Amino acid sequence: MNVRRRRISGIAVTAATALGLGTLSACSSDSSAAGNTDKFDVVASFYPMEYLAEQIGGDHVNVTTLTEPGQEPHDLELSAKQTAQMGEADAVLYLKSLQPAVDEAIGQSDVKTKIDAASLTKLEDHGNVEHDHDHGGEEHADEHAEEEHAEGGEHPLDPHVWLDPVKYAEIAEGVAKSFEKADPDNAADYRKNADALAKKLADLNTAYKDGLAKTDTKVFFTNHAAFGYLAERYGLTQEAINGLDPESEPSPARIKELQQEAKADGVTTVFYETLVSDKTAKTLAKDAGLKTDVLDPLEGITDKSKGEDYLGVMESNLKALETALGAK
Numbered sequence: 001m002n003v004r005r006r007r008i009s010g011i012a013v014t015a016a017t018a019l020g021l022g023t024l025s026a027c028s029s030d031s032s033a034a035g036n037t038d039k040f041d042v043v044a045s046f047y048p049m050e051y052l053a054e055q056i057g058g059d060h061v062n063v064t065t066l067t068e069p070g071q072e073p074h075d076l077e078l079s080a081k082q083t084a085q086m087g088e089a090d091a092v093l094y095l096k097s098l099q100p101a102v103d104e105a106i107g108q109s110d111v112k113t114k115i116d117a118a119s120l121t122k123l124e125d126h127g128n129v130e131h132d133h134d135h136g137g138e139e140h141a142d143e144h145a146e147e148e149h150a151e152g153g154e155h156p157l158d159p160h161v162w163l164d165p166v167k168y169a170e171i172a173e174g175v176a177k178s179f180e181k182a183d184p185d186n187a188a189d190y191r192k193n194a195d196a197l198a199k200k201l202a203d204l205n206t207a208y209k210d211g212l213a214k215t216d217t218k219v220f221f222t223n224h225a226a227f228g229y230l231a232e233r234y235g236l237t238q239e240a241i242n243g244l245d246p247e248s249e250p251s252p253a254r255i256k257e258l259q260q261e262a263k264a265d266g267v268t269t270v271f272y273e274t275l276v277s278d279k280t281a282k283t284l285a286k287d288a289g290l291k292t293d294v295l296d297p298l299e300g301i302t303d304k305s306k307g308e309d310y311l312g313v314m315e316s317n318l319k320a321l322e323t324a325l326g327a328k
Contacts, residue, residue: 037062040183043086045094045102046073047300048162049117051310053093055197056176060186064089066102070302072275077101087111091182093175097123098159113182120174121167123157126228126238160297164229165208165314169201204314208234211318216326217266221258221290223280224273226297236325239267241280259288269324271295274304293320 039062044050046067053063066082067073076099083105086092091113094102106114161167176194180187212234220227225240239261241254261267269291272281278292285292294306296313307313321327 040091040179040186041089043089043092043111045092045099046076048168048298048310049093049095052117052168052172052175052197056172056179056190056193058189058193060183060189061179067099067300069300070275071300073099073299078105083109091115091178093117095159095161097157113178115175115178117161117171117175118159121161121170123159123161124229124232125156126158126225126232158228160226161229162298162310163227163314164233165201165205166233167229169198169205172197172201200311204311205233207315208318211322211327212236212325214328215322217268218325219261219265219267220269220271220295220321220324221262221267221281221284222271222273222295223278224276224297226273226299227295236321237265241270241284255284255287258284262288262290266326267324268326269293269320271320271324273297274302275300291324293324295320 040057040060041062042053042057042064044053044063044065046065047069050063050065053061057063064085066078066086067076078101086105087109089111092106092109092111093115094106095117096103097118161171172194176190179190183190208230218235219237219239220231221239221241223241225238227236227238230236231238239258241258267290270281270285270288271293272278272295274294274296281292284290295317296305296307298310298313301307301309301313305313306316
């Protein structure tokens with residue numbers, strides 16, 4: 001594997017050390033070698049799936065990702081080469097409904113082991129998640145509506161399940177069992193690695209519970225409605241800048257509404273993310289007299305990420321939330 005080395009933020013290192021989460025690392029194999037290696041070849045759809053495959057697979061797997069660092073995963077379109085590589089893999093790990101192009105390709109693929117993370121935990125309806133923030137235009141939103149529509153509900157199911165450490169751990173356990181079954185010769189190591197990851201995620205959950213237990217406010221603003229599971233897990237309220245393209249400015253009516261809510265609920269900060277423009281968040285913050293900070297939905301890791309891997313960025317997110325919410 002080719003190790004991607006990035007600067008680790010002091011916050012992430014300190015937090016990880018305090019929690020005993022171990023060394024922060026991220027590795028990824030060359031995307032040109034998706035199959036036919038002497039290892040268990042896994043194609044991951046985007047970063048949270050890539051991370052699980054690497055952590056559980058360890059030295060026994062060759063992991064490639066369909067979504068390159070810095071690429072917005074919702075908008076992914078696959079090349080013919082990527083589709084062909086998928087067919088050569090031993091397993092593919094994805095989250096159905098997040099990336100329609102991936103879903104379609106996997107449906108047509110002959111890969112033996114297809115692991116759908118969405119089937120390993122329960123997805124929930126957190127309101128009009130995908131339509132409240134437009135990742136790729138009206139047509140793309142309609143595709144999401146068809147793919148993700150909740151049975152008996154009016155909204156698509158929220159796919160951002162990896163931002164809840166408890167649900168992410170449920171997915172990790174399912175992935176481990178799939179690896180053990182597909183590659184029984186290395187099952188013992190997969191189990192050992194999965195148990196180690198489960199401990200790290202349990203520690204992360206404890207850190208969030210303790211860190212956010214007592215705060216001045218429970219409401220946070222974000223320009224991406226990705227944090228519904230995290231908010232629900234830790235008793236918070238996510239308020240997204242609804243109905244706006246990430247590149248556009250909020251309407252005067254919406255600014256006024258959020259200004260009033262900020263005063264009523266003691267909101268101090270508007271969060272933005274690393275893979276889309278911060279223009280909307282900064283416009284709202286300026287007009288409402290609020291601060292801005294990064295709350296990373298972890299859809300990809302880049303040099304701008306405040307942490308080198310999933311755990312590092314989640315620790316940075318926790319520190320940002322503690323500061324914004326006035327944690328005691």
